[in-house]
Every structure is written in structure tokens, then in C-alpha cells.
Amino acid sequence: MVIRKLPFMKRVVLLGLITFSTSALADSQQEIEARIRALNAELYNLRQQLQQIETPEDVGQGTPFEPLPVEVAREDLSERRVLEQESSRNPFSITAHRTNYLFPVSFNANQNRENFRYISDDSDVDSIELKFQFSAKVKLVDELIGRYGDLYFGYTQRSWWQAYNTDASSPFRETNYEPEVFIDFDNAWEAFGWVNTRNRVAFNHQSNGRSSPLSRSWNRVYLESTFQSGDWAFTLAPHWRVPESASEDDNPDIDRYMGYGDIRLAKRLNNNHEVSGQLRGNPSAGNIGTQIDYSWPAFNTLRAHVQYYYGYGESMIDYDQRVHRLSLGFSLNPLFSATGLNR
Template identity: 30%
Template sequence: MPHFNKLLIVMMLFVSKTFAQQTFHNPIIKKTISQQWELDSIDRKGTFRLVSYRPIYFAAARWSTKKNEAPFNESGEFATDDTNIFDNIEAKFQISFKTKVVEGLFFGKGDLWVAYTQKAHWQVYNKKLSRAFRELNYEPEIIFNFPMHVDLWGGKIRNFGFILNHQSNGKDIPTSRSWNRIIFNIGYEYKNWNVNFRPWYRMPDEEDENPGITQFIGDAELEVGANFGKHEFYTIMSHSFSTLKKGNIQLNYVFPIRGHLRGHAQVFHGYGETLIDYNVRQTTLGIGISFANW
């Protein structure tokens, strides 16, 4: 199993680097929303091209102030008595890609995309646990996207869309976690700033493996990104409309190292960094390398 884990991470890094080379020829210039989603005619490149979607990165070390010692669910049915077997320090990586499958829907304006994101937390330094993966989150999506040109506050609303989103960790009871959402997205551009607001509706689930997840993780997400020369910053925040005390914030700083190689520093605070930790409040610090960003 340890040899398989090593082979898997090498394959993930190779694929991530390939996406980065194909879609980010100049790591200094941040992509516009039109370039990200091929909104304008000059940016359209056709269908079935595999390109990066969300940030692709590998954090060699990620430290947590409060590890999830015994994953549990307040429903009782999915409770577990797992003992404290995890380390506070682990590796973390994310791969993400998308492809356009239909172009010019609804009066020739809208596009249909499919996307996949996978986030992994790897106890690579934990010999007692055979360096196993603590948590894997799988997130396939179907995305309907429409271009817009609406002037607002000196910038422009550039796109509107909605997403059919499924997220799960692929585990069995008692540590199985999953939910389905309809996510709406509005993209706004101002100078070198990109802003995306994504409220969502959680679809009903009779076998709710994570009750109250929206109270912890939130009902909407705000992503704000900007580049300053060779340095890039982006923040992802989620918030619950039902309570002011929950939600989370993730701060990211991407900086040049050499050539196309870029460093990545990440700070997370709040609930739900992973699905298994949806009701665990923690602060985490991660450092690694970045292959592709928003």
C-alpha cells in the first residue's frame, strides 16, 4: 500500500504539471474571467479541451491546531468510536480540471461544461497508520455558463451560471459524508481583481450523513483574487445565513520561485476544510507548490 500511495502522488503531480503547462503559459499574467470560461469570441477554443479548473497545488506540509480525533455525526446512526490515530501534520493536494462539452446553447450564448475536483489529505508522515490517506473528497460538476456585459461600480459582471454539484468522500458508514447542491455563480471583474459569488441550495437527502452541514460550512461562497506583478492572492470565504458564528475563510498566496515553478502558502480557519471535518473548527497552515490557479 505505501508503494501504491507513492505511485499515485507521482501520477497526480505529473497530470497537474501537464495541465499547468497547457493552460498557464505565462504564470505572471492572471487569466480574465473571459479567458477562464471562453466567454468572448476571441477566447473561444472549442469543445473537449481538458484545462485546469480550480487551483492545482501540492502542500508538502499542512499543520492543524485541532485534528479530528474521532470523526462523528450528531445523528447517532453514523457515530464511530475511532481512536486518536492521526497526526497534526500531513500533506495536502488538490487536482482540478474541466472541459466544455457543448458550445452555443440558448440563443448561441451559453456553454455546458463538466468538471472534476479532488482534494486529498495524506498522512504521509504517519508510519503507524502506514502513511494512509486520511480523507479524499471527490467533486464532479455539471456547469451551465452564460456570458454577460453589465457595468457595475467601475467594473463588469462578466458571467452568470448555475452548477449541479456532488461532493463526497467515498467512504462507508460510519465515516461516509456527501451532499448535493445547486450552486449559482456570478463573476465580476474590476481591473486586476476577479470576484465570484456562489450561493447554493442543498438538495434534500433522506439518508443525511452530515446533518446541519450548511450551518457549519455555510450557504454561499465568495472568492476574491488579484495579482500584483508576479505575486497572486486569492481568498475563499463561506458563510451560513442561519448563524453568524459558523463558516470559514481560506487565504492563499502564490509567489514565484524560479521560471514556472511557484510556491503556495495557505491558511484556513473555520469549519469544513474537508467533508469529514465539516463540524470541526480548526486553523490550518500549509506550504507547498502551485501548478495552476483560478
């Protein structure tokens, strides 16, 4: 060996270095193994503690907590709750309520020409107009009823503007004002693969702010329940109309056309595309209104949006008129937003 050829003293020094290095490596290896065993013990203890956690008292429910699917809990419950709590720290902060959109091109093949004569008798109504919706809400009271019963005030305004009808001085053909007060209950109830993410109880007023003979209004109480399963969402919103006296009722037959609630089914597609279908009306009277929305990311925060409506109940002035409308434009907030399912 090469070591035997070295002088005696050099061999002693070299063997000492080798022995010292081997001993040091052995000590280091033992220390590393000891640390690994300690970490494994800590992880085991932590796992045991997590398995023993029960949350009836924390959640405020009387039954054991059942975890949600990961994607539902992450995207539609936890994130929404965090954002709502963050906004509540700023008193009277305003957040999106329903979908905010602008349709520069909205074509209706069956405009209500009779009612337009009360707005302008100098020109006929255009088939192409501009349609937009603004919707916002503000939290009034946090945890009013239980841990998740939050009180809100919401406001939605939807307008149909004859912007290109210069012969009639570009009037607003119709505007619907919709203030409401509601309580939202965020939930985590799961059945048959669907999670009831939210229930809403609301008092809703809707009118077009016109005088007779174009005045239309009603008051409602509705219960809206939202269910989600992965990228699917289903919303059921039955309503009850608050009775009015015959002398003050501008539209006594509105239930015959608007029915007793809305049903909506939505799907989130690849690349953040979204499609939804909404049904309203009174099937027993043969009066149905259907709406289909499709949107996808366009640029920055804007989403390209296509909306199709056929049937009754699109607006207050046309609640008893069959509408056949195709609208093209943009929306600001997606249907599956972090603040909940919009409509």
C-alpha cells in the first residue's frame, strides 16, 4: 500500500487523521439519525392530536364536522369567508353583489313598441340598444344570527338604454331598481356529493321608478340556496310576493309571468370559461323565461360575455311581453367569484 512507503512519522500522522475523520463522520451520522427520529416522533404526536380534534363547539353545530372536498373548501368557502371578513374590517366597505356587466350591443327582435310611445312619440323604438347592470352590497352587521349569519344591504340596477336612437334623443327605455336587505348563512352541509355552501333570506323591492301607466313594482321575500359539486353549481330561489291593495298594485298579474322563483345551473369550464342557464316563470300558465350566459377571460379584469334571453320576465316593463334578445359585451366579476355565486 502507499501508506507503508511513507516515513514512520508521516504514517502516524496520516492514520491519526483518518481515524479522527472516521470518528467525526460516525458522530455526525448518529446525530442526524437522532434528529430524524425526534422529528418523526413530533410528526406522529401532531398527527394523533389532529385526529382527536372535534369541532362541534368551534363550528357551532350539534353534529360532528365532516370535511368538504378540497377544491370546494378552498375556492368557495374558505376564500370567500376570508375576503368577507377582510372587508368587514373596513366599516361599510362595498363589494360586488351580482354580476356587473356592460353590453354595448343588445338586440331584441320583439321590442315593446306600444309602451315606447309613452317615452317618445317622435320616433319608433330601436331593436339594438345598450344594456348594463350594476350590483353592489355592503355588510351591516357581522354574525347577526349565529356564527355565519351576516346582515347585508344590496343594490342592483339594470338598464336598457336606447343609446343609438338619436331620433328619440337616446332615452333610457327602462331601468329597474332593486334594493334588498338579506342575511347570508355560509354552510358546509354535504349530501350526495353536493355541498350547500350558502343560504340567503332576503326582503327585496323592485320597481322601475315610473309613474302611471308605465309604473311597475313589487315586494318579495325569497330564500336562495346554493349547492356546489366541483365545477358545478345549482341555485334555487323561491319567492313569495308581499300582497298589495288593489288600488296600489300596478301589476296584479305579475306572478302569472314571473312565477314563484328562479332556478339556475352553472358550470365552470377549462381556462376559467363559465356557462349558466336560468329558468323563471309560471309553467302552469305556459309563461317561461330562460336566460343563458357564457363568459371567458378577455383582457385585464374584463371578461367577454354573451347573454341570450327568451320569454317573459326580463324586465319590469316587459314582464308580460315575450322578449327575444341577444347581448354582446363584457362583465367584470366571474360567476364563480370568491364572494360567492353571482347572478
